Amino acid sequence: MTSSPTALLRAWPASALAAWTAALDAGRCAADDVLQTLAHYAQVHELDPGGGVLDLLATVSGAAHLCVRMPAPGDAQGLPPGRATDAAMAAGEILLVDDRAPGATGPTRPLALVPIGTAERCRWPLLRLEAEVSVDQLVSEASLGEIEYELKDATTSAAAVIAGLGGARGGSPADLRDALAARVAAAQIDLPPHDQPRIDRVLASAAQIDAILSLVGSGTLGDSGAQVNRADEQLRRLSSVTRRARSAAINALLAEFRYRTRAR
Template sequence: MTTSPTALLHAWPASALAAWAAARDAGRCAADDVLATLHHYAQVHELDPGGGILELLATVSGPAHLCVRMPAPGDAQGLPPGRPTDAAMTTRELLLVDDREPGASGPTRPLALIPIGTAERCRWQSMRYDAEIAVDRLVADDSLGELEYELKEATGTAATLIAGLSGARRRAPADLRDALAARVAAAQIDLPPHDLPRVDRVLASTAQIDGILSLVGSGALGDSGSQLNAADDQFRRLSSLTRRARSAAVNAVIAEFRYR
């Protein structure tokens, strides 16, 4: 099957790479499984500077620690200022690689891998932070249980916000349901088999909320600018919560494979 060069890169490739690489290091899957997952995201992967998909896989093979972060303007998720953080503000996803020998702990200057591209070609920017980061601490920075509880409330909040938006709908209800389902599916992460059902619940909730926020942002609900401005703070809070929860869920899978 061919892919249009203008097709967007499937969501969260760095998260998928980190989780599958951790599973491979733990002997829970083969290197071919990681490569197959990467091909699901893009036909060609390039490591910048200099390298292809095998060099990318080697970069995340057997490091001391891996950690995913999903920053956004105004919410750096604990990342220090610098070129890697600035670049990740656009892609909204970054993979930190503490490339010391396994067993190392404490602050270091990690590599940052940032995927940019389309479903045809994904270029992974590789930058090293100037500042030191304790990657091993960031992996377990958020409590997944607390975030799951917050997400339950947030799902209701998102539904209430949509119900409060008025105006002529630009699509029929059935079309809106289909559009929402497509956005929710696009926000899912391709993870290896794991033993953490809470992770699946959290990721399902984040995808649902992200799908709702994306649909609102598209204007398909016919909402007015004044109404959106009034709800903007709540939308930002929901977006921040989904990014924190999604990062924590992926990092929990990484921790399952690497530290247990």
């Protein structure tokens, strides 16, 4: 009997953990809401070394600052070289935790959490960044409005890439629409209640572009490897745009919740 393949870990669990824990600290949700959200990503969460999901939550909750980064080879997003950054490059996501008391400012060597695993079991190695950074300043230099405009341009560019591929398509238009919808859903991030609809729009646009890039990379949208290779530089640029947009949106949400926490 053939065993079923292991289900993949949903995308961006570190972003979900950061957003929901920040909402908990700000009084916008309950601890059970955070745990329920994490259960959507994996049945079991382990803090490494030695701990379960409650230990994971305790590690993040009450931090002076939180910041999400989504680095890739050639685009470290301000992270220093070292083991934590290497792990983040492989996973595509890292949560930085300034574990000093609330109100602390200036550079520090933050804790680093990188999700590794499957939908059955997600392990969170607990590392220290190898150099000091100012976690509260690792944010996008562009405003969310500018980022949203950049994503609109990226959507147009992604459509142009598809149009330029040509070749046979891997299925009917309905099949492609279903495949695109499934990949968009997989790239969405569960967010707690918040007051910035622009964050939702930025994340939705990023998920749409990522889904298109995923279909291109899988060969679903063209049968010529040479065509994909010629478009590689543009695809890399679009991927970088979506990663930076997504991390900027999540960090804007974290900043909103931090403001609420300070105001309480």
